[in-house]
Amino acid sequence: MRLADNQLIALFTDLLGVDGVVLFDRLAPNLHKRVVNSLTPDSLPPVCMLYPQTIAELSMAIALAYEHRLRVLPCGNATKLDWGGLVSRADLVISTSKLNRVIEHCVGDLTVTVESGVKYQDLQTVLAKEGQFLAINPPYSAEATIGGILATGSAGSLRHRYNSVRDMCLGIEFVRSDGEVAKAGGRVVKNVAGYDLMKLLTGSYGTLGIATSVTFRLYPLPEYTQIVVLTGTAEAIAQAQQKISTSVLTPTACDLLSATAIADLGLGKGIGLVLQFASLKASVIEQCDRIAVLAKELNLEVQILGEAKEFWELLEILIWQDELRNLEQSSESASVVCKLGLLPSASVSFVKECEQIFDNQSYYLQIHTGSGLGILRVEDVQDLEAIALQIAKVRSIAESCGGFLSILEAPQALKFGSRTLGNNSSNLENVWGYRGNARDLMVKVQQQFDPRGLLSCDRLYS
The missing domain is CATH 3.30.70.3450 (Alpha-Beta Plaits)
Known part of the structure; x- marks a missing residue:
């Protein structure tokens, strides 16, 4: 039997203390809105948000959630919590933002190990004192945490020279869905220990586990x-x-x-x-x-x-307009942000076709020419039927160029009720734009990590 709300709150207050449990209705407006936008419109709101301050507390909190079959929505500072597929249900939101220690910086080895709640900009400030930097430039860089960057695989323009987040991740520690702590990789560049779970968890959007600490390779600051x-x-x-x-x-x-x-x-x-x-x-x-x-x-x-x-x-x-995103937007107007990929050789022709599709509309397009990955932002969206058709056209063009299009930020109605594929389409098709034959394999992998389906429910495969 599911715990009553007051029982659930008491259970986690005993574990984390009063300061570690915040009722959902008492969250800051921006954070409250971000959580709501990450859930399906028919989902009940979470009861509360938890802030464990140590890895041990996080492990025990997840173990309790597993024991009582509570569904969990993990996040850091929630800057990208509403990206991608909508979560069908969350009893709890668990933030790693209090796990914010720099564990070890090996200057001579050009590596750093940090807890997942460390802010990207804070880490760069620490590394710069030793003439080094982490070679990624993710969106929402002022508030983005290392765990959120890893979970969404957002590297930015520096990927052209330094490759992706997953290529710079040398080791990881994470909490499984049952509360057990697992490790993979190590703290040195030349390491072949165990399975390469770092690459698997990168871009998994909190569906396989919750990262607690990560080791990255670093580079010297250029002259x-x-x-x-x-x-x-x-x-x-x-x-x-x-x-x-x-x-x-x-x-x-x-x-x-x-x-x-x-x-x-x-x-x-x-x-x-x-x-x-x-x-x-x-x-x-x-x-x-x-x-x-x-x-x-x-x-x-x-x-x-x-x-x-x-x-x-x-x-x-x-491209990201963080300040505008945090304002109370009118229900009559919104923005849509998509991630796309295509063959680099087709990038210029793709830009020209987008000019025709979004003629007389406010939009921005950025493509990293080395990888073919990019970001499309369309502003002042008022007609969801029209934007759905436009996104379908852009997705079709990207797919014809050997690529894809995934919806990151958009009104819930656009993600939840597919206006391009029919009401029975899944997150995998409508939001992520995947129609390949690896779905069964991905589902089996997720079931191995989260057999009860408690982490970020249905975010990928609803």
């Missing part, structure tokens, strides 16, 4: 950084992209931006190609000069920006 922006016609940008990809140039980031993004950043007109070079000063200047010569050959406008950090901050504000 000098500059950004080069090329703007012009789609044909010339495509030629520049192809020439750069086959050259000896070594950009740390290479992003294709829609003309709307370029214009609103005040960088000119037309589609833009943004390259960041970070290395020894002489090398950076030489490579920027080569790009300028290439731009002249292709009749492209070229701008060299010295303030790289400021540029990426402005681009993050434009």
